Amino acid sequence: MSPLPAATVPALVRTRLRAAVRRPSRLTPDEVRDRALVLRLLSLLLQYPDAELATARPAVAAAVRALTPSPAATELAAFTDWFAEREPQSLERHYVEMFDLRRKSSLYLTYYLHGDTRRRGMALLTLAQRYRAAGWETADGELPDHLPVVLEFAALSGPGPGEAPLRQHRRGLELIHRALTQADSPYRHLLAALLTLLPPPTEADLKAVAELAAAGPPNEDVGLDPYAGGLFAPPSAFVPPEQAPPTLMPPLTPPPDGPR
Template sequence: MITRSELFQLASLLLTYPDRELLDAGDELRAAAAGVEEYERFLDWLLTGTAVEAQRHYVETFDLRRRSGLYLTYYLHGDTRKRGMALLMLKQRYRAHGLQLTGGELPDLLPIVLEFAAVAGPGDGEAPLRQHRQGIELLRAALHEVRTPYALILDVVCAALPQLTDDDLTALTALAVDGPPEETVGLGPDMSLVEEVSRCTP
């Protein structure tokens, strides 16, 4: 039976760029994912195609679409000063638990946030996931909207977090409509992401 820590750790790995090292660890990943249907289905997809196909899909999903970026503070704060403060607070939280960032990545990158949750535990470790739940739900809805297998990973993560309250759902819908602060590009007249949020939340 996979533990809560292992669930978040595996999600962290599966949401990273599918380089050769990750793809070559397919057998180990399958063993770690045993019993979690969504992870098993995702790995069936990831490990069936070629490395080039997986890498192209990753870039098109996360790097070329602002709606499905992996940087959580953007969803709540956009490119404002508040985002800078939120990033600083995350760095301080990580440092307090001995987690040092390498490679110049921002601390709000979802795989890093998930790794911290796995390492630091349910209390303080999972606090950033709870604090950025709205962003995670918007990302999940955006992934479902484009029907990418990566949505399966977000389904598992969201299912492991506390259930959304009515206030959460109200705030989430407002954020889906308005976008991040100072965001000038809206969702479009079809409101597709708002509808996807409604389908993806209880």
């Protein structure tokens, strides 16, 4: 079948289609900068809300307010409005409940793709090798698939290869967002912000997410060498590893010319 002539498609529709499929490689320098800042803020806010992060909340909120208006910025603002008002101990309890005690919203991305199988150990090793090839090392105790680590790598390495691990694990990110939404957790806004930066899900993606939500990741009674150490139990008793220490960011200050 021959495609319809372009003239038969309303100009507004063509414009919106082009905007929807715009590739990160075609972003302007300002857009790349804004995108990197959004990713770094997401990396910071998805870390355990210890005393240092709780103290930095006013600076983080100011950085979010200074973002260029976008769907991601709107979602970030919705989260920081909640984050700024909660007592620190309440934030800590909520974080542990959402990310440490629930299998469907764990922040370790390869779990959703490979479960507790040999393939997951290889996926962790491959991801660590990708970081090293880019001249980037994770801190001791950090698994390379921990979402804040993946986000920081994406922010520092750029929209192309830097964001490749996020695109690869899009289905897992979709499942985390779904689980947080079902739990009515404000952290859903952070996952929603991240998903606005990625290509829209395909029908196959949505079907896979639904199947993953129903059946869970694959299981295999083996270790995860070289990243095992007995830290991972079968899915029926899944307990993620202890949270890695927070990855610190330089002070978040608006650009010299003020908010845009």
